[in-house]
Amino acid sequence: MIRFDHIVKRFGRRTVLNDLSFEINKGEIFVIVGPSGTGKSVTLKHMARLLQPNSGTIWLDNESLSDAKGAQLEKMRERFGYLFQGGALLGWMTVAENVALPLLEKTELPKDEIARRVQEALEMVGLEDAVDKMPAEISGGMQKRAGLARAIVRKPEIVLYDEPTSGLDPVTSRTIDRLIQQLNHEVGVTSVVVTHDMQGALSIGHRLAMLYEGSFVEVGTPKEFMVSKVPIVQQFLAAQYIGKNFLQEGGVK
Amino acid sequence: MITREPLHIPDDATWKQRVLLGMQWGIADVGRAVTMGGGALANITVLRRTRGRNEFFRQLYVAGIDSLPVITVVALFIGMILALQLGIELHRYNQEARIGSAVMVSMLREMGPFITGLIMAACVGSAMAAQLGTMTVNDEIAALETMSIDPLRFLMTPRLVAIAVMAPILSFYTCMIGMLGGGIVGMTQVNVPWPQYLSNALEFAEVKDLYVGLLKAFLFGLVIGIVACYEGFTTTQGAVGVGQATRRSVITSFLLILIIGYFVTRIFYF
Numbered sequence: 412m413i414r415f416d417h418i419v420k421r422f423g424r425r426t427v428l429n430d431l432s433f434e435i436n437k438g439e440i441f442v443i444v445g446p447s448g449t450g451k452s453v454t455l456k457h458m459a460r461l462l463q464p465n466s467g468t469i470w471l472d473n474e475s476l477s478d479a480k481g482a483q484l485e486k487m488r489e490r491f492g493y494l495f496q497g498g499a500l501l502g503w504m505t506v507a508e509n510v511a512l513p514l515l516e517k518t519e520l521p522k523d524e525i526a527r528r529v530q531e532a533l534e535m536v537g538l539e540d541a542v543d544k545m546p547a548e549i550s551g552g553m554q555k556r557a558g559l560a561r562a563i564v565r566k567p568e569i570v571l572y573d574e575p576t577s578g579l580d581p582v583t584s585r586t587i588d589r590l591i592q593q594l595n596h597e598v599g600v601t602s603v604v605v606t607h608d609m610q611g612a613l614s615i616g617h618r619l620a621m622l623y624e625g626s627f628v629e630v631g632t633p634k635e636f637m638v639s640k641v642p643i644v645q646q647f648l649a650a651q652y653i654g655k656n657f658l659q660e661g662g663v664k
Numbered sequence: 665m666i667t668r669e670p671l672h673i674p675d676d677a678t679w680k681q682r683v684l685l686g687m688q689w690g691i692a693d694v695g696r697a698v699t700m701g702g703g704a705l706a707n708i709t710v711l712r713r714t715r716g717r718n719e720f721f722r723q724l725y726v727a728g729i730d731s732l733p734v735i736t737v738v739a740l741f742i743g744m745i746l747a748l749q750l751g752i753e754l755h756r757y758n759q760e761a762r763i764g765s766a767v768m769v770s771m772l773r774e775m776g777p778f779i780t781g782l783i784m785a786a787c788v789g790s791a792m793a794a795q796l797g798t799m800t801v802n803d804e805i806a807a808l809e810t811m812s813i814d815p816l817r818f819l820m821t822p823r824l825v826a827i828a829v830m831a832p833i834l835s836f837y838t839c840m841i842g843m844l845g846g847g848i849v850g851m852t853q854v855n856v857p858w859p860q861y862l863s864n865a866l867e868f869a870e871v872k873d874l875y876v877g878l879l880k881a882f883l884f885g886l887v888i889g890i891v892a893c894y895e896g897f898t899t900t901q902g903a904v905g906v907g908q909a910t911r912r913s914v915i916t917s918f919l920l921i922l923i924i925g926y927f928v929t930r931i932f933y934f
Contacts, residue, residue, distance in 0.1 A: 501807075
């Protein structure tokens with residue numbers, strides 16, 4: 412569905428993505444993990460064409476996403492939902508107005524249908540009581556959940572999650588993880604998740620990829636990840652106290 | 665993408681290469697800013713929609729009402745200073761009765777649009793650049809792009825049109841308040857009665873002075889809006905970047921106001 416073909420991205424002299432090639436299949440949850448500053452968010456931003464690679468091509472269903480322009484790019488972007496690290500809500504709009512924005516601007520749906528879908532999205536993320544609150548009046552975690560409601564309100568085919576659980580308490584983190592799984596199981600949403608949270612990654616991901624120094628040093632299922640011999644993967648698992656029996660014990664409940 | 669990635673000068677670049685690179689970026693900046701301004705104006709039909717119209721009126725309020733107190737005080741004192749200086753000089757030739765026309769012409773042709781432009785660049789343009797800059801570094805602009813909502817149409821068009829419409833209105837208001845200030849000094853310091861001051865002003869002022877002044881103010885408004893939005897959208901590097909974008913927006917607007925003011929005067933009066 413999404414294919415990175417020898418992507419190179421440089422910021423000045425620093426090469427962030429170094430000849431990165433991989434493919435994400437339709438309907439899977441693909442989790443990108445890795446240390447801070449290795450280019451996980453940069454990878455995600457390329458998928459939404461918020462960044463342009465220095466070389467290489469990004470494909471979305473055999474159409475070049477990295478070369479798309481104007482109406483074609485707009486159409487391709489409409490297939491995505493994007494959850495930003497901080498939620499990226501517009502500060503002068505209420506939570507409900509923020510969530511309704513993509514529907515108001517990009518669809519011709521009647522007002523009552525928009526209100527229904529906004530309510531539905533907010534209920535999914537547990538924010539039905541915060542509809543009239545301004546972003547500044549709610550916590551960082553709630554802002555992130557509101558951002559998630561906005562990302563899914565148009566029922567996109569692909570949702571990109573940039574650190575969906577960072578800064579959240581463990582209970583809310585697991586709620587978000589379950590929501591990602593629920594969207595995948597019930598609606599078949601293809602999900603790309605960037606995270607540091609290995610427990611969540613192993614529990615929800617169909618495939619995981621470890622990004623290190625600009626390229627993937629390990630790509631595999633959670634089981635393959637658990638027995639990986641790659642030192643950085645082992646360090647990552649050990650640092651989060653994830654033992655060998657983590658998956659057998661049922662992962663994160 | 666409307667936002668910009670940070671620009672880098674290679675560490676091993678010679679000073680000649682650095683100067684050339686700086687010039688290249690400067691020219692690219694002008695091109696991008698003009699394209700952005702054109703793109704925003706091309707989307708003017710967005711103001712026919714309820715959301716666009718509401719945002720336009722909100723921006724009119726921000727640009728107009730919020731800067732009114734500063735403009736009132738500055739215009740009043742500029743008019744008073746002009747009348748006082750001219751009164752002292754003209755008194756030596758027994759021509760103090762002519763301060764009305766001198767203040768009127770100065771305000772309409774130059775001081776009105778010029779003061780309005782500078783105050784709007786400092787109050788409205790800086791706030792606009794800071795707001796859009798903060799939105800950029802907080803990924804709000806990127807979020808709009810991922811929703812396929814054009815930031816130019818959604819954010820820039822209402823702001824640009826509002827400031828371009830409000831600038832001539834405020835310029836006219838500045839002229840009137842400046843005239844009032846001149847009249848107060850005329851009556852109290854230079855012994856020119858109000859009716860005489862006013863009739864002298866109206867006798868010498870031309871319609872051309874009015875429309876050229878309003879045209880200048882309109883152009884200043886456009887330039888302030890384009891510069892502020894461009895700087896906001898191209899902000900990089902967090903809070904420091906927002907501060908830099910705001911400063912650049914004010915400085916660039918000030919310089920362009922002076923340059924455009926000169927050329928408009930040159931075209932219409934020479």
